[in-house]
Amino acid sequence: MTVVGARHELFYDTETALRMVDGEVRAMTGEGRGGGVTRSGAQQTSLAALPCILERANDEIQAVLGSLRDSRAALEALEAATVEKLQHTSEQLREVTSATEVAATDILDALDRAGNTVDALEAADHAGDKARAQDLRDMLRDEIFGMTGALQFQDITTQQLNYAASVLTDMEGRLLMIAKLFDPAASVVRAALDGPDPRTFDPGATGRDAARRQTAADEVFLAAR
Amino acid sequence: MKFLVVDDSATMRRIVVNSLQRIGFTDTVEAGDGREALDRFDASVSFVITDWNMPNMTGTELAKALRGRGEQVPILMVTARSVREDIIEAMEAGVNNYVVKPFTPQILKEKIDALVAAAAGVGG
Numbered sequence: 158m159t160v161v162g163a164r165h166e167l168f169y170d171t172e173t174a175l176r177m178v179d180g181e182v183r184a185m186t187g188e189g190r191g192g193g194v195t196r197s198g199a200q201q202t203s204l205a206a207l208p209c210i211l212e213r214a215n216d217e218i219q220a221v222l223g224s225l226r227d228s229r230a231a232l233e234a235l236e237a238a239t240v241e242k243l244q245h246t247s248e249q250l251r252e253v254t255s256a257t258e259v260a261a262t263d264i265l266d267a268l269d270r271a272g273n274t275v276d277a278l279e280a281a282d283h284a285g286d287k288a289r290a291q292d293l294r295d296m297l298r299d300e301i302f303g304m305t306g307a308l309q310f311q312d313i314t315t316q317q318l319n320y321a322a323s324v325l326t327d328m329e330g331r332l333l334m335i336a337k338l339f340d341p342a343a344s345v346v347r348a349a350l351d352g353p354d355p356r357t358f359d360p361g362a363t364g365r366d367a368a369r370r371q372t373a374a375d376e377v378f379l380a381a382r
Numbered sequence: 383m384k385f386l387v388v389d390d391s392a393t394m395r396r397i398v399v400n401s402l403q404r405i406g407f408t409d410t411v412e413a414g415d416g417r418e419a420l421d422r423f424d425a426s427v428s429f430v431i432t433d434w435n436m437p438n439m440t441g442t443e444l445a446k447a448l449r450g451r452g453e454q455v456p457i458l459m460v461t462a463r464s465v466r467e468d469i470i471e472a473m474e475a476g477v478n479n480y481v482v483k484p485f486t487p488q489i490l491k492e493k494i495d496a497l498v499a500a501a502a503g504v505g506g
Contacts, residue, residue: 305400309484312391313462354437357390362462367484370464374480377469
């Protein structure tokens with residue numbers, strides 16, 4: 158059931174309760190039948206039942222108002238939590254995009270340099286310059302090894318994507334809760350997959366400013382000694 | 383020296399192992415989470431390098447478990463976490479030093495050399 162549909166149902170229930178009271182009052186006063194100055198026995202019975210009718214109507218309306226208050230509170234809480242989490246998730250996903258691009262660029266640049274180094278190595282070997290050839294082989298190993306280091310982005314982006322998945326799962330749960338406020342009997346299909354294990358990711362995971370973060374970590378350990 | 387490398391990411395374990403080989407340490411054993419690391423830990427392990435965020439048992443839980451057993455092995459945490467409170471928590475769990483991801487082989491070597499020297503009672 159949509160939120161709009163549920164709201165219409167609430168209004169319908171409220172209107173039904175009010176119409177019930179109105180109908181009973183009209184029956185007691187004889188409206189539409191030429192006035193009611195002289196009360197019949199049936200009208201006196203109806204008057205006696207009026208407090209019960211009003212009480213029932215009041216209970217009905219209070220229940221409706223309670224549901225409206227609960228749903229409004231839930232929606233406000235959802236909005237507050239959602240905005241912040243979705244903003245952070247959006248930032249994390251943007252970083253995933255940029256991190257993968259940076260890693261790909263770094264690897265491509267390293268491959269270019271490695272290719273140039275191989276050319277230079279061939280020239281050094283051809284010229285019989287063993288010292289130069291050894292230096293170039295060391296440079297080539299450094300370039301190749303540097304490429305594996307660039308792949309660290311995969312671990313960080315995995316954590317960022319897991320965080321995004323956890324936010325979506327959380328939002329789904331909150332929306333289901335609100336839907337059930339309007340219709341507790343409704344059966345709502347929930348996604349088959351659960352969110353990721355929260356122990357497996359850091360919500361603040363980032364690959365940015367590694368040198369600054371390392372310095373900050375070193376300061377903590379130095380201060381403790 | 384035998385290194386126990388603990389990370390739920392196979393890619394990261396490989397990067398750490400390659401980095402260790404690059405700086406001359408070739409004797410390594412791997413684990414995918416803290417619980418597996420505890421099972422694989424024995425007297426032959428002389429150094430633990432662990433991630434923080436892992437299923438079943440995190441890196442800080444692993445450190446606490448090892449210290450709880452009385453193990454004095456150097457523990458180096460390699461993690462993306464870098465909030466001050468996290469670093470303090472790791473230290474209090476028994477971690478001896480900290481490397482922030484993404485790391486360079488030079489940083490890893492620096493930290494390992496410092497812990498090895500400290501364990502040998504030289505400087506540090």
